[in-house]
Amino acid sequence: MLDIKNLSVSYGAIDAVKDISLHVDDGEIVSLIGANGAGKTTTLHTITGLVPAKSGSIMFNGQDLLKTKANRIVTLGMAHVPEGRHVFTRMSVQENLEMGAYSLKDTSHVAEDLDKVYTYFPRLKERRRQLAGTLSGGEQQMVAMGRAMMSRPNTILMDEPSMGLSPKLVKEIFRIIEKLHDEGITVLLVEQNAKMALSIADRAYVLETGRITMEGKASDLLHDEKVRKAYLGA
Numbered sequence: 685m686l687d688i689k690n691l692s693v694s695y696g697a698i699d700a701v702k703d704i705s706l707h708v709d710d711g712e713i714v715s716l717i718g719a720n721g722a723g724k725t726t727t728l729h730t731i732t733g734l735v736p737a738k739s740g741s742i743m744f745n746g747q748d749l750l751k752t753k754a755n756r757i758v759t760l761g762m763a764h765v766p767e768g769r770h771v772f773t774r775m776s777v778q779e780n781l782e783m784g785a786y787s788l789k790d791t792s793h794v795a796e797d798l799d800k801v802y803t804y805f806p807r808l809k810e811r812r813r814q815l816a817g818t819l820s821g822g823e824q825q826m827v828a829m830g831r832a833m834m835s836r837p838n839t840i841l842m843d844e845p846s847m848g849l850s851p852k853l854v855k856e857i858f859r860i861i862e863k864l865h866d867e868g869i870t871v872l873l874v875e876q877n878a879k880m881a882l883s884i885a886d887r888a889y890v891l892e893t894g895r896i897t898m899e900g901k902a903s904d905l906l907h908d909e910k911v912r913k914a915y916l917g918a
């Protein structure tokens with residue numbers, strides 16, 4: 685379980701995240717929605733140790749993440765699929781995926797896990813020798829997700845997986861997120877595509893200029909008048 689309490693994060697004088705509390709229970713999909721600059725990415729970066737917190741606490745399965753280095757956090761079973769994918773452009777698809785297994789002590793499952801990623805993303809299998817930098821945006825998103833899967837996570841943080849993708853690819857990516865969830869993986873999903881994010885999630889939080897302004901069951905938020913007006917173009 686991931687439990688964030690009273691978290692505040694600043695970049696110098698800019699308060700990006702202001703006293704937010706949220707939790708993600710084991711096996712849940714929780715979405716964090718909000719406009720550009722609301723603080724969604726900052727929240728994920730603070731969870732995975734890439735940005736320091738100003739105050740508050742982040743506990744993950746009994747571990748204090750604010751006292752844990754980023755490279756240790758991945759060994760606790762938390763994987764991060766970053767905004768913009770950040771694939772290793774000069775490495776092949778397969779090398780990128782293998783990098784995801786880098787933190788594992790027991791590497792006896794790597795071949796089996798690669799096969800599994802390729803059954804999730806057959807397109808990556810076809811392109812396994814291609815340099816990742818030459819892939820389309822959707823294919824790079826698949827590499828980023830596959831790379832996260834290779835670390836055998838129990839929890840995946842996904843930052844804007846739908847960004848820049850065609851509606852068809854967005855559907856495909858969300859279908860995979862559901863599949864991971866069906867396997868028991870916990871997901872914290874950051875999205876500007878509120879409709880998709882609320883359709884798939886159990887619960888959701890709305891972040892506005894660094895503060896959580898609404899939270900609840902995703903199906904309730906999907907039908908909420910304020911959410912519909914602000915985020916669903918209704």
Ligand code: ATP
Binds near residue numbers: 695698699724726
């Ligand atoms: P987006 O969807 O555009 O990525 P977001 O909700 O993820 O938006 P953040 O990227 O977390 O929002 O940004 C929150 C606020 O913090 C914004 O005002 C942004 O300009 C600021 N910010 C983000 N990163 C930095 C940084 N490295 N230095 C200074 N300010 C930053």
